[in-house]
Amino acid sequence: MKLPESYYHNPDVVALSRDLIGKYLFTCIDGNLTGGYIVETEAYAGIIDKASHAHGGRMTPRTKTMYLQGGVSYVYLCYGIHEMFNIVTSVDGQPHAILIRAIHPTDGLDMIMARRDMDTLKPNITRGPGSVAKALGISRNINAMSLQGDTIWVEDRGLTFPDVEVVAGPRVGIDYAGDDALLPYRFYLKENIFVSKPNK
DNA sequence: GTTAGGATGGGCT
């Protein structure tokens, strides 16, 4: 069930991003189990990717997490408001990461709604990377944590989607990345109501 | 020490 450590060592971060669509992401924070299956991801492909925090081999206290061996989390704050959850992949020293942009919630719905301060299961409850992190209780103290533990992990429950339902397109909010902003490193389920931004 | 800007989301119109 839980994806093994070796799954995350795949050096092809783009292929992994595609494969993660339909996998289940769970957190268990303070005894509260919440999770759902992934419907939207983005790949950030190492030092040659202008959109990556690790572009050009940049190594800082924040980004050093990305250089760890695959199979750990990378959580950081954006715009001073939103925390974002990424999965670090590939081998030690290769800063690849996959941003989880949206999930379809299936477990711990009451807790998710409480964390999001909503009383109904609105589509935007886990739409967008900041929303996913908040809904699952992910914060920066989860940064660099192993995905083999009992706090946060990914499961394969046999859910798959054919290629015709999975769209590849350019990533969101990285206009500063020049040519790399056009790379089709974003994957999402066609017409899924939990997917953010342009969704057709 | 100081400062500019960023993988955004939500609420209101």
Place this chain on the structure above:
DNA sequence: GCCCATCCTAACA
């Protein structure tokens, strides 16, 4: 669709 909230990170002095 526009506008605002809000603060850490990283680069520079």
